[in-house]
Amino acid sequence: MERRKQPPLVESSACLCRVDASLKSVAGAKKFVPGSKLCIQPSIKASIHPSKLKTARGDRSRSQSPLLPGLPDDLAIACLIRVPRAEHRKLRLVCKRWYRLLAGNYFYSLRKSLGIAEEWIYVIKRDRDGRISWDAFDPIYQLWHPLPPIPGEYSEALGFGCAVLSGCHLYLFGGKDPHKGSMRRVIFYSTRTNKWHRAPDMLRRRHFSGSCVINNCLYVAGGEGEGVHRFLRSAEVYDPNKNRWSFISDMSTAMVPFIGVVHAGKWFLKGLGSQQQVLSEVYVPETDNWYPAFHGMVSGWRNPSVCLNGQLYALDCKDGCRLRVYDGDADSWSKHIDSKMHLGSSRALEAAALIPLNGKLCIVRNNMSITVVNVGGNNSRGSEDQCWETIAGKGQLKTFVTNLWSNITGRNRLKSHIVHCQVLQA
Incomplete structure (x- = not known):
């Protein structure tokens, strides 16, 4: 008997089915x-x-x-x-x-x-005691907003993944519970209900895995699991329309990814193998195949990166005040966008994420300062200095104090550091 297909959990296109039953409109x-x-x-x-x-x-x-x-x-x-x-x-x-x-x-x-939906920045951070918390930043009014607490199973978890589906659902998946070990659990936060909800569990227990979103489907690969063979080759995908997980082809080698990006419809991953060797692989969804990647894009790629309007960008320094641009014709990271105003090398000012925001690039640092880069404005002469804008920061004096205090007390004494950063729309 053929299993009845469930309708999509969330439809990205407009529908009129959720209007209050009493409306005549x-x-x-x-x-x-x-x-x-x-x-x-x-x-x-x-x-x-x-x-x-x-x-x-x-x-x-x-x-x-x-x-x-x-x-x-x-x-x-x-x-x-x-x-x-x-x-x-x-x-x-x-x-x-x-x-x-x-x-x-x-x-x-x-x-x-109607084009009036607003994008907010959601920052998930971990404090000195290992506890997880999160905040939302409104870039229009430049205000931080409170959020419902993260569910208990992720309040102290390590190595969990984070991704956004349908533009409005933030998923947390996998991870390692300090007491129960590696997890299959999946939960998601909806900006439309302002609440956390359950989703189907993953097929494998894993933490420190790689993840990406392609065609509104969540892909998860590699990471660590339980047992003798801790490094995983397996990969799986979650389709919100079917509301279920399914396996895809295994990676060529077991890997714990530390960086990944989607570019030109392919998923690039870079990580460490079981012998601590650096490995790179690329996944093609259309053919469901993995193959090693050795070309210039991967060899020169080592920091957080993001693809915006078909162009690939990556951080080029710790404080995120200089960006690298991938040149596809030369197959190298030969182009740069420099703010020419670097903040320092303290961990508090270290750039933790590079994300797209309203058609621009957004750099989020551990001290919760945020800089927006208008990459579309760096083509004309003289415009490069004006394309960097700080929308949430501590000011020059506090930045100086942060660097001074960091040098005195040591760079590892952070009140908190950012674990994940995403943009959600509502």
Whole structure:
């Protein structure tokens, strides 16, 4: 008997299926999203943090008041979707109908279709005692926002992976629990519900694995496991539309990746083998094949990197104030973008992540300072000095004090350091 295929957990395109049942605006709202259609989708899985929610039944349209007094619901929605994202937490507290509207796919799909969705930076960090915490940064208002705590199984975990699917779901997977060892567990945070949810477990227990997202599917490969053969060759992929994991071809050799990037539709990985030798491999999703990589792109690649608009960039110094650009024609990292204002070599100022943000490059450091680089503005003469902008920082005096204190007390005494950094849209 053929297994019934489940509809997608989250549809990236706009749909009208998650509108409050009492709204009369489904037909009218279609004019805001050309080509949108009704679809059948299950509700997002129950939150990890349980809450008591009463299921509404029957037709409530006659008894309920409109979303905004004096306005039809379609116009009310047109107003609410334009409220800045920083205020959405307050909107959810107004009434149950507003809460249901903001917790569904429809509201944020509409914002995305109209080009008013906002990107925030999410930083996961570990303190001196090994505890995990995280924060969200709003680049428009340049403010840090509180978030629901990370579930207990990841509060002290080591070597867990992190990736974003559908632009709004942040996944944590694998890792090593200090007491239970290597894990298969997968959880995800949704910007649409502001809660953590469970996802299907991985097929293998692994930590310190490599991961990437291609065509909105999550790929995980290598890492360490339990037992004699700790270094893993196996790889697997999670498809959110099918809501399940499946194995893909094994890597050529077992590896613990320490860096990876997707470029030209291929997944490049670089890591250490069982004999502590440096290995490089590339995966081609179309053919489901791995093969060793030895060319110039991999040989000169050693720092966090990201692909933006088809161009590959990498950090070229510890403080992230100089970038390297991969030249595909010469097969080398021969181009550079330099801010000409370096911060120092302390670990607090060390660049921990390079991520894309609103069409620009974003550098995040361990002291939570953030610099945005407009790589599209470094072509004209004289524009290179103006393309670097600090949107969250400690100031020049505090930077000087940080370097001085680091030299006095030693560079390893950090209050916290960044483990993962991602961009989520809502």
